[in-house]
Amino acid sequence: MEESSKSTQELAMEGQKHLENTIESAFQILNSMNHELCNPNLWSPPNPNTITNGNGVHTNGVDSDSNNHHSEISGGGALDEARLRYKASVAALRSVLVAIPNSRKAKAYDIDPMSTDDMDAEKLEEHASALRKELEDKNKHLKLLIDQLRELIADVSTWQSPVAV
Incomplete structure (x- = not known):
């Protein structure tokens, strides 16, 4: 059944399901991030070209912000999977929210006030x-x-x- 022909109640139930999936995916993202941050074995191994300066900070001549940004983008497998699920459920939720006013308009046209x-x-x-x-x-x-x-x-x-x- 296409979204424009669904009743507002059906769309609300579908939206609730997508909202629950979104919340679950967000929780998985946070859980994956916590797991990666708390487990040093999952951190990227030190680069052999790393040099320790006098303050105990590792440097390899490359901007550390760009390395951090690269690791944020790549992420872990579970984190990437949770991100994809989150994005998909948010997109589905948005489509349902857009369909609700259209459903109400279609219903208003279907009913002849006379x-x-x-x-x-x-x-x-x-x-x-x-x-x-x-x-x-x-x-x-x-x-x-x-x-x-x-x-x-x-x-x-x-x-x-x-x-x-």
Whole structure:
């Protein structure tokens, strides 16, 4: 099913899945970085041309910032894999976020407001008709009760009247 034909709820569920994947990938990136930084065996081996200056700092005549930048770009296998997963999940999440407003617009065009109003009017007319019928039935019942009350009052007044002999 293409994203424009998905409902907003389906897109939200898909977006939540991509968000969870993004968070998991970010966690893996941090975990991989922590693992690489805490494990000296994973650090790049010293260059044989490295010279120690008087301060105990290794130099090899090459700018140390460019070496650090190169190692940041290359990274470890797990780190690179986590980065790729993160980028893919962020891209998928962005596409879902872009599709949500489009889905709402498409849904708005699909629903004809006139047909909705007509359906609402029909339902209201049916409900009004049912209420009228119920009112008629209750009025008939009330009329019957009033007639019975009149008869009862007539009987009671007959019993209470003095008997003329």
